[in-house]
Structure formats: C-alpha cells, structure tokens
Amino acid sequence: MIRTAVTILRKDLAIELRTKESVPAMALFSVTVFVLFHFGLDRDTLDGELASGVLWVTLLLATVIAVSRLFAAEREQGGIEGLLLAPIDRTSLFLAKAAALFLYLLLLELVAVPAFGLLLLGPGLGGALPELVLILLLADVGLAAVGALVAALAAETRARELVVPLLLLPLLVPLLIAGASATEPLLRVAQEAEDLGRWLVLLSLYDLVFVLLSVAVFDFLLED
Amino acid sequence: MYAKGLRPLSIATVVALAAALAMVFFYAPNDADQGFIQKIFYIHVPMAIVALGGFVAAAIMAIKHLRTGDRSWDLRSYVAIHMSIIFGLAVLITGSIWARASWGHWWVWDEPVLVSFLIVFLLYCVYYPLRFSIEDPDRQARYSSVFAIAAGAFVPLNFAAVRLAEAYTHPRVLSQTGGDLPGDMRLTFFVSILAIALLYVTMWKLELTSKRASAQLGRLRRRLEDGIEPPPAQPAGDPTAVGARSASAEPAS
Numbered sequence: 001m002i003r004t005a006v007t008i009l010r011k012d013l014a015i016e017l018r019t020k021e022s023v024p025a026m027a028l029f030s031v032t033v034f035v036l037f038h039f040g041l042d043r044d045t046l047d048g049e050l051a052s053g054v055l056w057v058t059l060l061l062a063t064v065i066a067v068s069r070l071f072a073a074e075r076e077q078g079g080i081e082g083l084l085l086a087p088i089d090r091t092s093l094f095l096a097k098a099a100a101l102f103l104y105l106l107l108l109e110l111v112a113v114p115a116f117g118l119l120l121l122g123p124g125l126g127g128a129l130p131e132l133v134l135i136l137l138l139a140d141v142g143l144a145a146v147g148a149l150v151a152a153l154a155a156e157t158r159a160r161e162l163v164v165p166l167l168l169l170p171l172l173v174p175l176l177i178a179g180a181s182a183t184e185p186l187l188r189v190a191q192e193a194e195d196l197g198r199w200l201v202l203l204s205l206y207d208l209v210f211v212l213l214s215v216a217v218f219d220f221l222l223e224d
Numbered sequence: 225m226y227a228k229g230l231r232p233l234s235i236a237t238v239v240a241l242a243a244a245l246a247m248v249f250f251y252a253p254n255d256a257d258q259g260f261i262q263k264i265f266y267i268h269v270p271m272a273i274v275a276l277g278g279f280v281a282a283a284i285m286a287i288k289h290l291r292t293g294d295r296s297w298d299l300r301s302y303v304a305i306h307m308s309i310i311f312g313l314a315v316l317i318t319g320s321i322w323a324r325a326s327w328g329h330w331w332v333w334d335e336p337v338l339v340s341f342l343i344v345f346l347l348y349c350v351y352y353p354l355r356f357s358i359e360d361p362d363r364q365a366r367y368s369s370v371f372a373i374a375a376g377a378f379v380p381l382n383f384a385a386v387r388l389a390e391a392y393t394h395p396r397v398l399s400q401t402g403g404d405l406p407g408d409m410r411l412t413f414f415v416s417i418l419a420i421a422l423l424y425v426t427m428w429k430l431e432l433t434s435k436r437a438s439a440q441l442g443r444l445r446r447r448l449e450d451g452i453e454p455p456p457a458q459p460a461g462d463p464t465a466v467g468a469r470s471a472s473a474e475p476a477s
C-alpha cells in the first residue's frame with residue numbers, strides 16, 4: 001500500500017515539477033492577497049491578532065487553489081480511468097494525494113511566511129519560528145487530509161469550482177480557530193510566554209479525526 | 225402504502241405541540257430578568273437540539289447506506305438533512321430575535337453556540353449543490369453519504385473549537401437546561417423538546433413518503449409509456465409504424 005502511494009505521489013510530483021501549475025500559483029496568490037490586505041486594511045505593518053488572522057486566512061485561501069487542482073491532471077488527461085482500473089487500494093490513492101497536498105503546502109509556506117514577514121509583519125519572525133513551524137506542520141496535516149477528501153468529493157460533480165471552496169472553507173473553521181489563536185501571541189510586538197497547549201491539542205485532534213475519517217470513507221469515493 | 229403510520233404520528237404531533245404551546249404561555253412563569261421574550265427559549269433551544277440531532281441521525285443513516293448499499297438509507301439521510309436545514313434556518317432566525325431582545329444586537333459573535341450553529345448551517349447548505357451536481361444516481365447516493373458522514377463528525381469538533389475560542393461565555397439560560405431550571409420551566413422545556421422532535425419526525429416521514437410516492441409514480445409512468453410503444457398492434461398516429469404494417473400487409477394480399 002505504501003509503495004503504490006509513493007509511486008502515485010512521485011507521478012504527481014513529476015507532473016507538478018514539469019507543469020509548475022499548483023505551487024507557483026499558490027505562492028503568487030498568497031503574495032497578491034497580502035497586497036490586497038495592505039490596501040484593504042490600509043496598514044503598513046500588522047501585529048498580534050490582525051497579523052495572525054491575515055496570515056491564516058491567506059494560507060487557507062491558497063489551499064483552495066491546490067485542492068481544486070488536485071485531481072486536475074487525472075481528469076483532463078483521462079488518467080483517472082487508468083488509476084481506478086488499477087488493482088490498488090483506494091487508501092493508497094488517498095495517502096498519495098494527501099501527501100502531495102502536504103508537500104505543496106510546505107512549499108507554499110516556505111514562500112508565503114517569509115513574504116508575510118517582509119511585507120506586512122511588524123514584530124519580525126525570528127523568535128517565534130520554532131513554535132510557528134510546529135503549528136504550521138500540525139495544521140498542514142489537517143489541511144492535507146480534509147483537502148484530499150474534499151477534492152475527491154468534488155471531483156465527480158459538475159459544479160466543481162463551486163463545491164470545493166464552499167465545502168472546504170467551513171470544514172476548516174476549527175483549524176483556523178486553533179491555528180490563528182496559537183499564532184496570535186507569537187506575532188505580538190511584546191512577545192510573552194503563552195500556553196499553546198490547548199490549541200495544539202485541538203489541532204492534533206482535528207488532524208486525527210479527519211485523517212481517520214478520510215481513510216474510512218475514501219473507499220466509497222472514486223469507485224467504478 | 226407509503227404513508228403507513230403517518231396519521232397517528234401527525235395526531236401525536238398536533239397534540240404534543242398544542243400541549244407544549246399551552247404550557248409555554250399559560251403554565252411556565254415569566255423569566256425574572258428577561259420577561260416574556262424568554263419564552264422563545266422553549267421553541268429556539270428544542271429546535272436547535274432537534275436540528276443537530278437530525279444531522280447526527282443523517283450521518284448514521286449514511287453509514288448504514290455505505291455498509292448495506294441500500295439506496296433507501298441515502299434517501300432517508302437526504303431528507304433528514306433537508307429537514308434539519310429548515311429547522312436550522314428557524315433556529316438562526318429565532319436565535320437572532322432572542323439575541324436582539326435580550327442583548328440588544330441581532331448577532332452576537334461571542335456566543336459560541338450561535339456561531340457554531342451558523343458554521344454548521346453553512347456547511348450543510350453545500351449538501352445541495354454537491355448532491356444535485358452528480359447525475360449518476362448510485363454515485364450521487366454514495367458521495368452524499370460520504371458528505372453526511374464527514375459533516376456529522378465535523379459538528380462536535382466545531383462546537384468544541386468555537387467554545388474554546390470564546391474565553392468568556394455567557395450562555396445564561398442555555399447552561400441551565402436541566403440544571404437549576406425551576407421545576408415548571410423544566411417540565412415545559414421537556415414537553416417542548418418532545419413536541420418539536422415529533423414535528424421533525426412527522427415532517428421527515430411526510431417528505432420521505434412524498435419522495436417515494438413520486439419516485440413510484442415516475443416508475444409507473446415509464447412502464448406505462450414503455451408498455452404502449454413497442455407492440456405494433458395498435459400504433460396511435462405513428463407514421464413509421466403504420467408504414468411498417470402496410471408494408472408487411474402487402475405481400476399477404
């Protein structure tokens with residue numbers, strides 16, 4: 001199962017490397033949204049709650065792009081039949097897609113977080129980096145699981161472009177609450193030690209529920 | 225044949241609703257600090273509980289569908305979500321009225337139950353575009369069930385997250401349900417829950433009955449049309465069939 005998942009993942013990464021469709025679009029989109037927030041809020045620097053809210057909303061919106069493109073190559077080139085005819089476990093397909101999304105999100109954050117620090121953030125990222133990395137990694141697991149599930153749910157519908165954001169964004173609200181609340185004290189001008197424990201627990205719980213749920217129900221999607 | 229049990233259920237609902245409303249207006253005392261407006265509590269809270277219960281029931285029916293492959297469970301799940309969304313809309317409206325009357329604002333962001341309910345409501349609204357943009361009936365049933373399960377699991381998680389996000393909560397009457405609610409208020413509240421739950425079940429059953437009856441009607445109509453067309457014995461105004469018959473009749477004469 002892991003080997004098939006790795007094979008599909010390598011195929012997806014090879015496609016992404018050659019077409020450069022998702023990740024550059026996500027990165028470009030996030031920087032554009034930062035510029036929009038600069039004008040929309042009419043602020044040169046942000047800190048605290050506002051900074052963490054802008055960062056997280058931007059990351060979630062960029063995730064929508066990747067999720068709606070997640071099955072694009074298979075659908076447009078007709079590879080989906082081949083994938084579905086192959087005698088492989090659907091779980092490996094889910095693992096591969098979620099892992100691809102996870103990697104895209106990491107790459108996105110490698111661009112978006114420094115860009116945010118450079119363009120909008122007042123206090124500077126330096127001191128908060130280890131905690132921020134931990135929060136982002138935990139959030140990415142949840143984003144990848146929910147994203148792969150939503151991508152598969154929407155893959156067979158006619159109103160795909162409509163269903164992906166409408167379905168994904170409400171599902172991500174708990175993740176946004178936990179992520180933004182955990183990040184907020186890290187981005188204050190006067191940093192103070194704050195207990196991140198309950199937010200990390202909430203993020204982990206979210207990850208656990210949606211990874212298990214997606215693995216359980218993925219078999220019923222993308223049948224026949 | 226589809227409406228079996230609907231009549232006693234409706235009668236029970238009417239009786240329970242009448243009893244609940246009578247108790248709300250004539251038996252339960254006015255709330256000490258909120259006055260008469262607090263009576264909306266006996267409609268609002270039971271509706272919210274029943275709507276959320278309906279979402280959970282829909283998830284269980286969806287699991288049943290995926291396990292047995294019986295599409296009638298998907299229909300039940302769909303109708304349950306449909307009814308819960310209607311109840312949910314009523315919950316948001318009555319909640320908004322209550323908030324306006326007791327806190328002075330139509331919408332209160334630091335009331336976690338209200339906010340969680342809005343998020344859940346928004347999520348379930350996507351059920352319709354998802355369901356009706358899939359044409360293949362089998363696939364439609366399967367995808368809808370997956371949605372119902374994922375959303376059902378999301379409901380408690382979302383409530384936990386929103387409650388954590390609000391450092392200070394003021395649930396007022398809500399926290400008192402069953403707790404230190406005075407006896408006559410509690411009794412009224414439980415009768416209201418029973419009445420609203422019965423209303424939900426009746427509406428669910430009625431909608432299910434109508435969906436099944438119209439599906440059966442469609443099947444019968446198709447069978448009737450198919451039954452008339454193929455036999456060439458009595459072609460009514462069909463030129464090709466007439467031509468075929470005269471062609472086959474000629475060599476015989």
